[in-house]
Amino acid sequence: MNNSIESIVITGLGITVPQGQGKQAVSESLLKGSTCFSVMSKNGRQKESTFIGSEIQELNASGVKSCNALERVSYSLKVAAVTLNEAWDDANLSVIAPERIGLIAGGSNFQQRELVLRQEQYRDKPYYMRPNYGFNFMDGDLIGFCSQQFNIQGIGYTLGGASASGTLALIKAVQAVASGEVDVCICLGTLMDLSYFELYGLQALGAMGCVDGHCADQLCRPFDKNRRGFVYSEGCAAIVVESRKHALSRTAVPYAEVSGWSYHIDGHRNPDPQLEGEIRVIGNAIKNSGLSPNEIDYINPHATGSILGDEVEIKALAASNLRHAYINTTKSILGHSLSAAGTVEVVSTLLQMRSGRLHPSKNLDDPIDDDFNWVRTQAIVHDIKHALCLSFGFGGINTAICLHSKVS
Amino acid sequence: MDKLAIFNIIKGETLNVLSHIDEESVTEAASLRELGANSIDRAEIIMMALEKLNLRMPMIEFAKARNISDICALIENKLLEKG
Numbered sequence: 001m002n003n004s005i006e007s008i009v010i011t012g013l014g015i016t017v018p019q020g021q022g023k024q025a026v027s028e029s030l031l032k033g034s035t036c037f038s039v040m041s042k043n044g045r046q047k048e049s050t051f052i053g054s055e056i057q058e059l060n061a062s063g064v065k066s067c068n069a070l071e072r073v074s075y076s077l078k079v080a081a082v083t084l085n086e087a088w089d090d091a092n093l094s095v096i097a098p099e100r101i102g103l104i105a106g107g108s109n110f111q112q113r114e115l116v117l118r119q120e121q122y123r124d125k126p127y128y129m130r131p132n133y134g135f136n137f138m139d140g141d142l143i144g145f146c147s148q149q150f151n152i153q154g155i156g157y158t159l160g161g162a163s164a165s166g167t168l169a170l171i172k173a174v175q176a177v178a179s180g181e182v183d184v185c186i187c188l189g190t191l192m193d194l195s196y197f198e199l200y201g202l203q204a205l206g207a208m209g210c211v212d213g214h215c216a217d218q219l220c221r222p223f224d225k226n227r228r229g230f231v232y233s234e235g236c237a238a239i240v241v242e243s244r245k246h247a248l249s250r251t252a253v254p255y256a257e258v259s260g261w262s263y264h265i266d267g268h269r270n271p272d273p274q275l276e277g278e279i280r281v282i283g284n285a286i287k288n289s290g291l292s293p294n295e296i297d298y299i300n301p302h303a304t305g306s307i308l309g310d311e312v313e314i315k316a317l318a319a320s321n322l323r324h325a326y327i328n329t330t331k332s333i334l335g336h337s338l339s340a341a342g343t344v345e346v347v348s349t350l351l352q353m354r355s356g357r358l359h360p361s362k363n364l365d366d367p368i369d370d371d372f373n374w375v376r377t378q379a380i381v382h383d384i385k386h387a388l389c390l391s392f393g394f395g396g397i398n399t400a401i402c403l404h405s406k407v408s
Numbered sequence: 409m410d411k412l413a414i415f416n417i418i419k420g421e422t423l424n425v426l427s428h429i430d431e432e433s434v435t436e437a438a439s440l441r442e443l444g445a446n447s448i449d450r451a452e453i454i455m456m457a458l459e460k461l462n463l464r465m466p467m468i469e470f471a472k473a474r475n476i477s478d479i480c481a482l483i484e485n486k487l488l489e490k491g
Contacts, residue, residue: 071427128459131451131467 003261003288004178009254009407011247012091012186012240014083015347017334018054018233022086027351030359031379033333037216037231044113047196052209052216054233054335063089065149074114074136076191077145079236080105084146084188087238091252093184098153102182105142106169107190107339108160116195142190154182158190162393163304164263165189166237166342167401171261173241184242189343191236199232207271207306208232221363222303222329223310223374230304233335237343244407255350259386259404260289266396273309277398278316282390285400286320291386293321296402298358298382300349300389303329304336309392314369326382328375332362342391342399353384353405409487414461414480421456422476425449436477454479463487 015022018036019029040046040053059078063085073081088094093101115137122129135141139158147156155176161168166189173185194202202208209219209229220231247254262284266277286293299322302313317323330348337344352358358375367374387403419434426444433443440450454470457479465486473479 072425125459127464128455131448131455135448 004174006178007244007407008174008177008241008258009244009247010239010241010256010258010350011252011254012087012093012238013255013347013350014086014090014238015236015344016056016059016079016083017235017337017344018056019334021060021082023351026348027355030330030333030348030351031355031357033360033362033379035217035220035333035362037220037335039216042113044117044195045199049196049199050211051196051199052211052219052231054231056234072132073141073145074111074193076110076114076193077142079191079234080142080146080188081149083236084150084186084238087186087240088150091184091240093240095250096184098151100154100183101152102155102173102176102185103143103147103152103188104156104169104173104176104185105158105188105190106161106165106167106343107192108139108158108165110139110190110192110339111137112198113193113195116197146188152186161397161399162395163302163336163338163341164391164393164397164399165339166344167346167389167391167399168263168342168397170239170241170343170346170401171263171399173239174258174261177241177243183246184240187239187241187343189235189237189337189340191234191340192338193234194232205271209305218363220305220332220335222305222332222361223314223367224364225366225368227305227307227310230306230331230336233337235334235337235340235344237340237347239343239346254407256353257404257407258401260285260287260291260402261400262288263397263399266398268396271394273312273392274396275312275316277396278313278392279319281398281400282316282320282322282388285388285402289386289402289404291402294324296322296325296386296388298349298384298387299325299327300330300345300387301327302390302392303331305331310368313390313392314372317372318369322388323372325388326358326373326375328358329361329364330359332364333359342389345391346389346401346403349384349387349389349403353387353403356381356383358382409461411480411484414483415476417457417460418453418476418479421453421460424456425453434476436480437475439475457483461487463490
């Protein structure tokens with residue numbers, strides 16, 4: 001039983017992470033396992049703190065049509081425009097009617113650092129708050145800005161699903177195409193721009209790792225027995241989806257087919273993950289792809305490096321009969337980009353599919369469960385046929401998506 | 409503060425917000441809209457000028473200003489009122 005009668009394919013990708021801008025740079029970094037973790041230095045990231053994370057150093061916006069417009073938008077929006085530009089050109093979207101293109105951006109409250117900086121500036125004189133702030137503070141500004149830059153006039157909205165936002169946005173983009181609302185839909189995993197307030201909160205919660213004796217490079221260790229929590233990263237990705245029929249009619253070459261998906265909530269507020277919910281979403285995504293678990297040959301797990309999250313996830317994968325499939329941890333290299341993570345990791349999966357290799361997992365010295373097909377210190381050769389990508393968000397938001405390399 | 413000083417502040421903020429325009433085009437007779445400012449750019453320019461002048465004025469008071477000279481006059485009057 002498939003989710004959609006029509007085959008939905010991916011025809012364009014864009015990605016911007018601290019390791020580099022663009023598919024090629026990111027693919028090479030992943031396969032080499034190059035990390036960029038250090039004490040973060042962007043304005044608004046530290047206050048009597050030494051938070052470790054991975055920051056984009058330089059953003060090349062030269063490809064964006066109206067570069068000048070980037071001067072007065074938030075950092076999340078700048079990175080979105082640059083990333084969307086890559087996917088737009090990759091899928092050659094300029095030939096599509098603007099009203100048949102949609103834009104769904106995964107993430108909510110993603111401009112926190114910029115808002116904190118602006119609020120600090122006007123704390124003692126709020127009556128001079130810039131008029132721009134009156135509409136910039138809302139995430140919808142991203143939709144307005146990007147749709148103007150690229151002339152997108154179909155559907156568009158931002159959606160919030162915590163760390164599952166990026167995958168949720170992709171599922172909603174696929175559904176928008178499957179339902180005929182638009183012919184092409186762009187899913188954007190939005191850069192979550194954290195300020196020191198969120199970083200302190202996440203650390204206090206026990207979700208985010210603090211350095212405490214570990215060097216920056218060793219802090220992020222998903223599925224390792226000595227993991228300490230997730231490590232934050234900037235990141236953004238864009239994925240273009242359309243029906244197979246539509247892609248073929250304009251000779252677009254698909255990366256893969258989105259063969260099945262599933263998402264649901266746990267009915268559980270707190271950040272702790274629920275085993276039953278994860279098992280259910282994995283099982284449904286595989287079933288909706290028309291597959292059985294033994295046909296999945298690669299898993300891109302959520303794998304944040306959080307103490308409880310990793311433990312529950314590995315149990316869910318074991319219970320779903322997936323011990324045979326290759327599995328690695330993209331966040332061990334890139335870090336956790338929260339709202340963008342799901343989109344970033346689907347792009348990472350597709351880049352591995354294209355390269356015929358799987359990237360290593362950093363710091364997986366002592367896996368919490370040995371009886372899995374881990375890709376450990378070195379990249380390996382493998383042609384992915386059926387991939388399973390997972391994202392779970394605070395608030396009990398579970399998502400799973402299956403990708404098939406051979407477009408039927 | 410004389411009108412020229414006020415004009416220079418408005419001019420500076422105009423060039424800040426509309427970074428692509430020529431300095432010479434920002435004259436007292438010019439209107440911000442003609443220079444390429446949309447309504448938000450215009451509000452930004454006025455608000456940043458008010459901040460520099462340490463003057464509080466509701467934005468609505470500038471609704472009828474047709475050009476930069478009118479904006480300067482409104483600010484000058486408010487400064488005189490304030491004493």
